[in-house]
Amino acid sequence: MPTIHEPAAITAEMKEAKKDYLDRHTPHVVAPAKVKKGEAFGVTVRMGQDYVHPDLPEHFIQSLQLFRGDKLLGSTTYAPGAATVGRETPSGFQQVTFTIALDAPATLSAISYCTMHGLWTSDPVKVEVE
Amino acid sequence: MPTIHEPAAITAEMKEAKKDYLDRHTPHVVAPAKVKKGEAFGVTVRMGQDYVHPDLPEHFIQSLQLFRGDKLLGSTTYAPGAATVGRETPSGFQQVTFTIALDAPATLSAISYCTMHGLWTSDPVKVEVE
Amino acid sequence: MPTIHEPAAITAEMKEAKKDYLDRHTPHVVAPAKVKKGEAFGVTVRMGQDYVHPDLPEHFIQSLQLFRGDKLLGSTTYAPGAATVGRETPSGFQQVTFTIALDAPATLSAISYCTMHGLWTSDPVKVEVE
Amino acid sequence: MPTIHEPAAITAEMKEAKKDYLDRHTPHVVAPAKVKKGEAFGVTVRMGQDYVHPDLPEHFIQSLQLFRGDKLLGSTTYAPGAATVGRETPSGFQQVTFTIALDAPATLSAISYCTMHGLWTSDPVKVEVE
Numbered sequence: 001m002p003t004i005h006e007p008a009a010i011t012a013e014m015k016e017a018k019k020d021y022l023d024r025h026t027p028h029v030v031a032p033a034k035v036k037k038g039e040a041f042g043v044t045v046r047m048g049q050d051y052v053h054p055d056l057p058e059h060f061i062q063s064l065q066l067f068r069g070d071k072l073l074g075s076t077t078y079a080p081g082a083a084t085v086g087r088e089t090p091s092g093f094q095q096v097t098f099t100i101a102l103d104a105p106a107t108l109s110a111i112s113y114c115t116m117h118g119l120w121t122s123d124p125v126k127v128e129v130e
Numbered sequence: 131m132p133t134i135h136e137p138a139a140i141t142a143e144m145k146e147a148k149k150d151y152l153d154r155h156t157p158h159v160v161a162p163a164k165v166k167k168g169e170a171f172g173v174t175v176r177m178g179q180d181y182v183h184p185d186l187p188e189h190f191i192q193s194l195q196l197f198r199g200d201k202l203l204g205s206t207t208y209a210p211g212a213a214t215v216g217r218e219t220p221s222g223f224q225q226v227t228f229t230i231a232l233d234a235p236a237t238l239s240a241i242s243y244c245t246m247h248g249l250w251t252s253d254p255v256k257v258e259v260e
Numbered sequence: 261m262p263t264i265h266e267p268a269a270i271t272a273e274m275k276e277a278k279k280d281y282l283d284r285h286t287p288h289v290v291a292p293a294k295v296k297k298g299e300a301f302g303v304t305v306r307m308g309q310d311y312v313h314p315d316l317p318e319h320f321i322q323s324l325q326l327f328r329g330d331k332l333l334g335s336t337t338y339a340p341g342a343a344t345v346g347r348e349t350p351s352g353f354q355q356v357t358f359t360i361a362l363d364a365p366a367t368l369s370a371i372s373y374c375t376m377h378g379l380w381t382s383d384p385v386k387v388e389v390e
Numbered sequence: 391m392p393t394i395h396e397p398a399a400i401t402a403e404m405k406e407a408k409k410d411y412l413d414r415h416t417p418h419v420v421a422p423a424k425v426k427k428g429e430a431f432g433v434t435v436r437m438g439q440d441y442v443h444p445d446l447p448e449h450f451i452q453s454l455q456l457f458r459g460d461k462l463l464g465s466t467t468y469a470p471g472a473a474t475v476g477r478e479t480p481s482g483f484q485q486v487t488f489t490i491a492l493d494a495p496a497t498l499s500a501i502s503y504c505t506m507h508g509l510w511t512s513d514p515v516k517v518e519v520e
Contacts, residue, residue: 001499001511002457006391040222057317062339062462067392070508072452074226076206077337077465079322079375082230090231092170096204097227100212101220109391115339118460121391131266131369131381132327187447192332192469197262200378202322207335207467209452209505239261245469248330251261300482334486336466342490350491352430356464357487360472361480 004111004119024051027064027110027122034128038101045076045110045122046095053114055081055090063113066098068106074098080115105129134241135250154181157194157240157252164258168231175206175240175252176225183244185211185220193243196228198236204228210245235259264371264379284311287324287370287382294388298361305336305370305382306355313374315341315350323373326358328366334358340375362389394501394509414441417454417500417512424518428491435466435500435512436485443504445471445480453503456488458496464488470505495519 007026015022030044045064047053053061060080066073076096106129110122137156145152160174175194177183183191190210196203206226236259240252267286275282290304305324307313313321320340326333336356366389370382397416405412420434435454437443443451450470456463466486496519500512 001394001396001501001514002460002462004391004394038221040220042227057340063465070392071212071505072209072392072503072508073212074206074208075453075467076204076226076228078204079202080317080340082201082203090170091168092229092231095229096206097172098206099222099225101222111391113462115461118462124391131264131371131384132330132332134261134264136261187470193335200262201375202262202373202378205323205337210447210470241261243332245331248332254261298481300480302487331472332469333472334466334468336464336486336488338464339462342461342463350430351428352489352491355489356466357432358466359482359485361482 002119004121005117006121007123020051024048024053025112025114025117025120027112027120029066029108029110029122029125031108031125031127033126034130035102037103037129040099040101042097042099043108044095044097045112046093047112048093052090052093055094057081059114059116061094061112062115064094064096065111066100067109067111068100068102073100102127102129132249135248137251137253150181154178154183155242155244155247155250157242157250159196159238159240159252159255161238161255161257163256164260165232167233167259170229170231172227172229173238174225174227175242176223177242178223182220182223185224187211189244189246191224191242192245194224194226195241196230197239197241198230198232203230232257232259262379264381265377266381267383280311284308284313285372285374285377285380287372287380289326289368289370289382289385291368291385291387293386294390295362297363297389300359300361302357302359303368304355304357305372306353307372308353312350312353315354317341319374319376321354321372322375324354324356325371326360327369327371328360328362333360362387365389392509394511395507396511397513410441414438414443415502415504415507415510417502417510419456419498419500419512419515421498421515421517423516424520425492427493427519430489430491432487432489433498434485434487435502436483437502438483442480442483445484447471449504449506451484451502452505454484454486455501456490457499457501458490458492463490492517492519 057080187210195205317340447470
């Protein structure tokens with residue numbers, strides 16, 4: 001099957017040595033630590049923490065997907081340059097915010113696809129429910 | 131071609147008579163009236179203003195797409211119940227927020243797809259650039 | 261809403277004058293004229309009859325969608341160069357074959373999206389059921 | 391990250407014990423063993439060999455994706471019942487045929503997503519080029 005790059009499988013040395021490459025290819029899930037049962041809230045999937053991924057015709061992030069455990073909640077697809085008017089360095093991090101609700105505590109994660117460097121997954125993020 | 135329901139083509143009488151049906155099937159684009167050239171900002175595509183669309187296995191919003199003029203900026207796809215833990219009445223409006231940037235004034239619009247009632251388009255929204 | 265180019269709205273003169281441009285941007289639905297009730301069969305959505313659309317990073321067909329009346333049956337998304345190893349002139353027409361079944365006569369149509377020239381629809385194709 | 395069920399990781403005993411469940415959730419790549427360099431050919435991604443997956447609103451195959459190595463070639467998304475007129479037992483295997491070309495030998499594989507049972511991958515299939 002296609003390689004899926006996973007943060008937990010990358011050593012600290014590697015993370016330091018290939019910092020910008022790894023950072024900009026890793027999706028991050030940004031969600032509240034605790035939410036109210038059944039109430040809608042926003043979850044952002046964002047590429048990179050410190051480095052911005054290019055958005056070039058021959059090298060762009062084609063999709064961002066949000067999962068609750070093994071369940072796909074939403075999947076966003078892009079064409080190259082679509083969101084960044086074709087600059088080599090986009091003016092912001094590529095991100096999408098989904099609106100979801102939870103009935104029980106959940107682990108959220110994301111998968112991204114880069115047209116040059118393939119599939120990448122986020123670290124899991126736990127959300128408590130009160 | 132498939133019917134694309136368009137707000138401008140629906141009479142005021144019809145809008146009043148089938149208020150909830152029409153409202154919950156119409157995507158709305160929520161964006162700032164003016165943005166800075168080349169700076170990233172959020173654009174939300176949201177189903178309904180006053181009425182919430184169901185999220186049932188046999189009747190759900192499968193996709194939301196954002197366009198700049200004729201150009202597709204992003205497309206989000208859902209599975210039924212994905213974002214609403216299977217309630218008949220979701221706790222919030224179905225919506226997704228894209229991050230985009232503009233170099234010139236633009237007209238944004240959205241297309242949604244309901245698995246029972248087909249394709250719908252938003253009113254256009256103009257965004258100025260300073 | 262975004263322009264949707266429709267074959268029926270294009271004059272014969274225009275079709276002759278801009279033959280290759282129009283041909284390669286128009287999706288075609290290829291289906292049997294008659295099928296057996298409830299039996300699976302293949303329906304191909306293909307870009308162009310005589311001219312092949314480019315598959316370049318800055319100009320490619322990003323999606324092909326098949327509809328039965330107003331109902332979306334399947335939607336296929338591509339990244340640039342994905343299916344054609346990056347040649348300027350792909351070796352074949354871009355196409356996808358869906359497997360569907362019908363209980364009653366139906367009208368099938370397709371919508372395609374080109375990253376430079378936007379949304380296009382096919383002529384409708386009727387399929388009888390016996 | 392979400393679980394990705396992989397045929398190679400499933401024991402022969404398990405395959406026998408849960409034969410129909412495993413078979414109908416596993417995508418298969420059907421491609422020629424050898425193709426001509428640069429010539430277009432069809433590759434089918436099909437769910438199941440002997441057992442047909444249901445296509446019910448609350449349990450359906452939402453997507454089929456074809457990869458060449460780590461590169462995504464095409465991704466097809468479905469709504470429930472879209473291709474099978476809502477029967478519990480569809481009349482045929484869910485499948486999609488992509489048209490691709492190769493310049494060099496390649497390993498093709500597929501990933502599918504079931505709305506109840508998550509992500510599954512195919513066995514890899516090698517295609518020689520002459």
